[in-house]
Amino acid sequence: VNGPPVDRRRVRELLQQCVQCGLCLATCATYLATGDETLSPRGRLLLLAELADGEGRLPETLEPSVREAFDLCLGCRACETICPSGVPFTLFEAAKTLAERRDPPALHVVRPERMGMLRRLGGAAEAVLRAGLGSRWRRRLEPLPAARRAARLLGSRPAAPSDRELVRLLDRLTGRRSTLAPPPPAPPRERVVLFRGCASGDLLPDSQRRLRQLLAAVGVAVDVPDGQVCCGALDAHGGQPARAARYRQRNVAALAPAVAQSRLLVEAAGCGLELRTYPESLADRVVDAVVLLADLTLPPLRELPLRVAYHDPCHARHGQGIVEEPRRLLRRLPGVEVVEPEEAEVCCGSGGPYALLHPELSAAMGRRKARHLAETGADLVVTANPGCLGQIRDALALEAPELPILPLTDLVWYAALGDAGGDTSCTVDMGQEY
Ligand code: SF4
Numbered sequence: 001v002n003g004p005p006v007d008r009r010r011v012r013e014l015l016q017q018c019v020q021c022g023l024c025l026a027t028c029a030t031y032l033a034t035g036d037e038t039l040s041p042r043g044r045l046l047l048l049a050e051l052a053d054g055e056g057r058l059p060e061t062l063e064p065s066v067r068e069a070f071d072l073c074l075g076c077r078a079c080e081t082i083c084p085s086g087v088p089f090t091l092f093e094a095a096k097t098l099a100e101r102r103d104p105p106a107l108h109v110v111r112p113e114r115m116g117m118l119r120r121l122g123g124a125a126e127a128v129l130r131a132g133l134g135s136r137w138r139r140r141l142e143p144l145p146a147a148r149r150a151a152r153l154l155g156s157r158p159a160a161p162s163d164r165e166l167v168r169l170l171d172r173l174t175g176r177r178s179t180l181a182p183p184p185p186a187p188p189r190e191r192v193v194l195f196r197g198c199a200s201g202d203l204l205p206d207s208q209r210r211l212r213q214l215l216a217a218v219g220v221a222v223d224v225p226d227g228q229v230c231c232g233a234l235d236a237h238g239g240q241p242a243r244a245a246r247y248r249q250r251n252v253a254a255l256a257p258a259v260a261q262s263r264l265l266v267e268a269a270g271c272g273l274e275l276r277t278y279p280e281s282l283a284d285r286v287v288d289a290v291v292l293l294a295d296l297t298l299p300p301l302r303e304l305p306l307r308v309a310y311h312d313p314c315h316a317r318h319g320q321g322i323v324e325e326p327r328r329l330l331r332r333l334p335g336v337e338v339v340e341p342e343e344a345e346v347c348c349g350s351g352g353p354y355a356l357l358h359p360e361l362s363a364a365m366g367r368r369k370a371r372h373l374a375e376t377g378a379d380l381v382v383t384a385n386p387g388c389l390g391q392i393r394d395a396l397a398l399e400a401p402e403l404p405i406l407p408l409t410d411l412v413w414y415a416a417l418g419d420a421g422g423d424t425s426c427t428v429d430m431g432q433e434y
């Protein structure tokens with residue numbers, strides 16, 4: 001999964017592994033979006049080959065033209081997964097570290113400690129726009145140059161519906177009428193420690209609560225130790241390694257004692273990958289929420305006549321090798337047909353802070369992803385990472401506004417609800433559609 005960091009003084013022997021087959025081009029989102037081979041894995045390798053000196057050392061700084069090629073790399077690792085010669089992504093990571101902008105101003109907006117405030121302000125602003133412009137507000141603002149940037153920022157923030165909105169949406173798609181009571185808790189058989197995460201815990205708190213209800217229903221008790229903070233991924237990829245290291249230290253202190261006896265449950269694929277770079281005592285305990293659920297005995301589930309497309313977060317698929325489990329979990333939901341989009345292995349263009357740093361390119365990648373998802377004929381898209389959720393939510397609003405996206409665990413929670421009798425269902429008017 002995460003190999004040891006590449007010694008960038010010894011890149012030449014790694015560069016020689018590339019046999020120039022070009023297989024990686026079709027999986028690289030930056031190449032697919034631009035058609036520019038210098039923005040492909042093979043092109044980036046050729047640049048590195050030119051840069052490395054006779055002993056295979058990279059320079060301490062990069063020329064602006066070269067810098068851009070690595071700055072625009074998403075770090076998605078799709079090239080590493082496909083490469084038949086085993087060229088490691090960490091080779092790009094070494095050059096990316098040289099190319100990355102230091103402490104970009106855009107990242108001051110999305111500090112971990114501001115996530116709760118961003119959720120409240122973003123939700124309020126979106127509600128105002130929906131009230132004024134209707135549910136297609138995002139499409140109406142896109143052609144307006146003055147409003148476009150702000151609309152994209154708002155539309156691409158990770159957001160999930162409340163219980164009522166979720167039930168209303170899925171009742172409409174499935175033709176069911178659901179109760180709002182979560183499945184009853186079962187006697188605990190296992191305990192897990194939850195890594196709360198700033199994106200999952202503060203931007204998607206309703207989804208996190210629903211996951212906990214679902215786990216309680218299958219006898220998994222969840223402990224949430226105090227003192228945990230952001231995993232550090234945003235800072236690690238935003239040119240702030242010292243701040244990322246401080247977060248790591250605090251998390252190790254808060255979580256290590258608790259995970260000695262339990263697994264460490266992580267909802268966001270991005271946090272999961274970052275936590276796997278922590279000391280072994282903690283990294284080895286990480287379990288993705290989707291992987292955990294795929295292997296558990298689930299509570300009784302209702303029939304859901306839905307075509308569902310799963311979007312693979314790169315940090316799950318390429319970073320942690322999680323490919324089969326989400327599909328297996330989906331196939332365990334009675335009635336669900338899993339459909340596969342074209343280019344499932346290609347990044348959606350979210351990439352942590354990438355969408356803030358490179359908004360135009362990121363948006364183009366998102367829209368390509370949204371078109372592929374819509375072409376499947378799916379009724380619903382599900383995923384397992386807050387960044388992908390926001391990015392694709394925004395792109396779908398422009399490309400296929402009738403196609404919703406949800407966290408996968410929210411769909412499982414809905415499947416575990418009971419059916420409503422009489423008029424007690426949640427089909428009453430609840431205002432704006434999610
Ligand atoms: S897939 Fe691997 S070997 Fe083939 S061109 Fe890309 S990096 Fe080189």
Ligand code: SF4
Pocket residue numbers: 027028029030031039040041044072073074075076077078079080089092347
């Ligand atoms: S990590 Fe992703 S964006 Fe970067 S070169 Fe590889 S496939 Fe392309």
